[in-house]
Amino acid sequence: MSLVFGAIVPHSPLLIPSIGKSNRDLLKATILSYKKVTERLIEKKVDTILIISPHSMVNPDIFTINLNPITSSDFKDFGDFSTKKNWPVDVGLAYKIREDLEANTPLQLVSNELLDHGTSVPLTLLSEQMAILKIIPLSSSSLSLQEHFDLGKKLQKKIINDKKNIAIIASGEMSHRLSKDAPAGYSPKAKKFDKKISTLLLERKIEDIINIDNNLLNEVGECGLRSFMVLAGIFNDINCQPKLMSYEAPFGVGYLVMDYNIM
Numbered sequence: 411m412s413l414v415f416g417a418i419v420p421h422s423p424l425l426i427p428s429i430g431k432s433n434r435d436l437l438k439a440t441i442l443s444y445k446k447v448t449e450r451l452i453e454k455k456v457d458t459i460l461i462i463s464p465h466s467m468v469n470p471d472i473f474t475i476n477l478n479p480i481t482s483s484d485f486k487d488f489g490d491f492s493t494k495k496n497w498p499v500d501v502g503l504a505y506k507i508r509e510d511l512e513a514n515t516p517l518q519l520v521s522n523e524l525l526d527h528g529t530s531v532p533l534t535l536l537s538e539q540m541a542i543l544k545i546i547p548l549s550s551s552s553l554s555l556q557e558h559f560d561l562g563k564k565l566q567k568k569i570i571n572d573k574k575n576i577a578i579i580a581s582g583e584m585s586h587r588l589s590k591d592a593p594a595g596y597s598p599k600a601k602k603f604d605k606k607i608s609t610l611l612l613e614r615k616i617e618d619i620i621n622i623d624n625n626l627l628n629e630v631g632e633c634g635l636r637s638f639m640v641l642a643g644i645f646n647d648i649n650c651q652p653k654l655m656s657y658e659a660p661f662g663v664g665y666l667v668m669d670y671n672i673m
Contacts, residue, residue: 412569412570412571412572412573412574412575412576413566413569413570413576413578413644413645413648413672414454414455414456414575414576414577414672415450415451415454415456415577415578415669415670415671415672416577416578416579416580416641416644416645416650416669416670417447417450417577417578417579417580417667417668417669417670418580418582418611418634418637418638418641418666418667418668418669419443419444419447419532419535419579419580419581419667420440420531420581420582420583420634420663420665420666420667421463421465421527421528421529421530421531421532421581421582421583422437422531422583422661422663422665423485423488423490423527423531424437424661425437425440425441425444425531425535426485426488426490426493426531426534426535428485428490428492428493429485429488429489429490433661436658436660436661437658437660437665439656439657439658440656440658440665440667441535442656443655443656443667444535444536444667445539446655446669447536447655447667447669448535448536448538448539448540449539450669450671451536451540451543451577452539452540454575454577455575456543456575456576456577457500457543457544457574457575457576458500458503458543458544458545458546458574458575458576458577459533459536459543459544459545459546459576459577459578459579460545460546460548460565460569460576460577460578460579461529461532461533461545461546461547461548461578461579461581462548462549462550462578462579462580462581462582462637462640462641463526463528463529463547463548463549463550463581463582463637464528464549464550464581464582464633464634464636464637465526465527465528465529465633466522466525466526466528466529466547466549467549467550467551467552468518468520468549469518469551470551470552470553471516471551471552471553472516472517472518472551473515473516473517473518473548473549473550473551473553473561474517474518474519474520474548474549474551475504475507475508475517475518475519475520475546475547475548475549476499476520476521476522476525476546476547476548476549477499477501477504477505477519477520477521478499478521478522478523479498479499479501480496480497480498480499480523481496481497481498481499481522481523481524481525481545481547482494482495482496482497482523482524482525483495483497483524483525483529483530483533483534484524484530485527485530487527488527493534495533495534495537495542496542497525497533497542497544497545498542498544498545499544499545499546499547500544500545500546500574503546503568503572503574503576504519504546506568506572507546507565507568510564510567510568511561511564511565511568514564515561515564516551516553517561525547528581528582529545529547529581531581532579532581533545536579548640550636550637550640551636553636554620555619555620555622555635555636555639556620556639558636558637558639558640558643559616559620559639559640559642559643559646560643561640561643562639562640562641562642562643562644562645562646563643563644563646564643565640565643565644566643566644566645566646566648569644578640578641578644578645578670580634580637580638580640580641581634581637582632582633582634582635582636582637582638583632583633583634583663583664583665583666584603584604584607584608584630584632584634584657584659584663584664584665584666585597585600585601585603585604585630585631585632585659585663585664586630586631586632586633586662586663586664587600587629587630587631587662588600588601588604588659588662588663588664589659589661589662590662591661591662592661592662592663593661593662593663594631594662595631596662597629597630597631599626599629599630600630600631600664603626603630603632604630604657604659604664604666607619607632607635608654608657608666608668611638611642611652611668612652612653612654612668614642614652616639616642616646619635619638619639619642620639632664634666641670645670648670648672649672649673650670650671650672650673651671651673652668652669652670653668653669653671654666654667654668655667655668655669
C-alpha cells in the first residue's frame with residue numbers, strides 16, 4: 411500500500427516564525443505537534459504529499475488540482491518578504507487522478523504558480539526538518555461534506571495503487587468564534603462544536619459529521635471540515651487509529667492537529 415500517513419493541521423500564518431514572533435509562545439502545543447508530524451513523514455519515507463486546502467478555491471462548484479510543475483510559497487500578504495520556497499508538483503500522479511475521476515467527479519486541473527496560505531503554511535512548517543517533497547495541491551469546494559467525503563473515497567482507489575509513498579495533509583481550522591476577541595466574533599456554540607468534531611473524528615463517526623446542520627457550521631465559522639472530510643474519505647476502511655496530538659485556541663480560533671497512522 412502506498413498510502414502511508416495522514417494528518418489534520420491548522421494553517422495560521424502566526425505559526426511562521428517571522429510572522430508570529432512572540433505570539434508563537436502561545437502556540438507551543440501546535441508547533442510541537444507539527445514537529446511530530448514531520449518525524450512521521452520522515453519515518454514513512456514519504457515521496458509525495460497530497461495537501462488539501464480550503465483557501466485555493468477557483469470555482470465553488472468544482473474541486474481543483476494545481477498542476478503547475480513548480481509552485482511557490484511566500485507570505486508577502488502577511489508582511490513577510492523573506493520566507494519563500496519552491497515546491498515541485500507530482501504531475502504524473504495528478505494526471506492519473508484526473509483521468510480516473512473526471513468522468514464522474516466535478517474536478518478541474520488548474521495551473522497556478524503561487525500557493526495559497528492554507529497550503530503554504532503547512533508545507534513551510536513541515537519542511538523545516540526535512541527535504542522538500544513533491545506535492546499535489548488539492549482545493550476543496552463549496553460542495554457538501556458528503557461530496558468531499560465521496561471525493562476522498564475515489565482518491566483512495568488511485569492512491570493505494572501507486573508505487574510511491576503518499577501522505578495526506580488536510581489543512582484547516584476549527585471554529586473561528588471561540589472567544590469574545592476572536593477575529594470573527596464570539597459564538598457560545600463554538601467550544602462545544604470543536605469538542606464534538608474532535609471526538610467524532612477520533613471515533614471515525616464520519617456520518618455524524620456529514621449530518622451536522624449547515625446553520626451550525628455557519629454559526630461557528632469553521633474552515634476545516636471539507637478538507638477533513640476528503641482525508642476521512644481517503645482513509646475510509648483503512649486500518650488506522652486517529653490520534654489527537656494537540657488542540658489549542660489562544661486567539662479564539664481552534665487549532666487541531668490529529669494524525670492518521672496506518673496500523
